[in-house]
Amino acid sequence: MPTHSEENYIKAIWKLSQGENPVVTTNSIAASVNTKAASVSDMLRKLSEKKLIRYEKYQGVELTASGRKTALSIVRKHRLWEVFLVEKLNYGWDEVHEIAEQLEHIVSDNLVDRLDLFLGHPKVDPHGDPIPDKNGRISDPNGVLLSSIAAGQTVTMTGVTEHSTAFLRYLDNHSIGLGCKMQIEEINSFDFSMNVRIKGRKAITITQAAAKNILVKPERSR
Amino acid sequence: MPTHSEENYIKAIWKLSQGENPVVTTNSIAASVNTKAASVSDMLRKLSEKKLIRYEKYQGVELTASGRKTALSIVRKHRLWEVFLVEKLNYGWDEVHEIAEQLEHIVSDNLVDRLDLFLGHPKVDPHGDPIPDKNGRISDPNGVLLSSIAAGQTVTMTGVTEHSTAFLRYLDNHSIGLGCKMQIEEINSFDFSMNVRIKGRKAITITQAAAKNILVKPERSR
């Protein structure tokens, strides 16, 4: 059984490996788990001995199959608990991360199964991130960046790529959330901000910075 | 903030102090938290420095007001999570202890408040144990031992004083649970076992050993 701390490292490595490059650096892990690079080196040696990562000194690190399985089990718990907090305890999607960060370490396979059932087998968490199944299978993030959509298209919001409280509150304040159906009316050619109309509301402007962090699914076109 | 381990010690000391003698011994704590007496001595020094306990070497230990408050906050979380597990996730009352033992350490006052609300402000946990309020006020255990009841009386079960899986399963197998209304038909003078009829079922025999661990409330007599 990995320790609380090992789990945090494994999850961090998994997250960092989701970008283009699956090989993860010591410094990026340190930033991610809020420690110093020296502590990361210690931990990498340990995780390597436990065969959870492949590790060559100075060459970065990659999860093994076993490490990936561990990571996905933690991600599954994290996201299911987030659903619980939002759906059952009425938390806002900007408030749940810290608590889920703790709850993800509760050890009981059976508990996860029952929680999943209680929540109705949700497919995504409150941020639109897919929830891995109990075998560690996870679907691809569903959507493309809003910033890549052309004027005239209609899209439905499916997720965010940035989870900061500031950004999520910003979306709340503009009443933008998962499932919003919106039409891109115009893209300002100066700053690439978008004029967007959300189904039956007055149009709003979304800066490109924001649009780069919003995932949407285009209306199936013909 | 107390650590995970400190919380377990504080809660153990509180539990042990609930008997007749509020002063708790090193060995009893060791047994309770599954460590050795030497480790307990270490921890007592530390808790004493933090003013959570009053501690005189060789003289046993007592919680301070601050320690008691800490203990009751953990107990509150433990019992609320047990209610959640039984009421919402359909666990049996014999299955929840280990998981609640972990969940009780999740840090978030707000979470506890919301959980309490979600559960409908329960007054007792699945074992009939009272749930402290957010200010650390806790009501007395509600009931007297079934073994102290005279033949002829009618009582309602309100709790158990033993939480082992074996005992709780034994009660399940006899369909004895919280809220059962039962009439003591006869007490066998040889072994003090009780013939008990549960409202509308055939009579069963409860050994004195079992009756000593069952809490009941006598029907208000005249």
Next chain:
DNA sequence: ATATAAATTTAGGCAAGCCTAAAAAATACA
């Protein structure tokens, strides 16, 4: 009152996780 036994504390040590400072390797760049 002693002697023995039991309970408790102290001494010394170990593993996990973290840290800072110094050394070493990799990379950038002139």
Next chain:
DNA sequence: TGTATTTTTTAGGCTTGCCTAAATTTATAT
């Protein structure tokens, strides 16, 4: 291609929480 910079690892140390063995205190029983 060699030097400067950045990244990473190693060395040495600290705290927490645990352990065993030894010392000390308290309780029990002649």
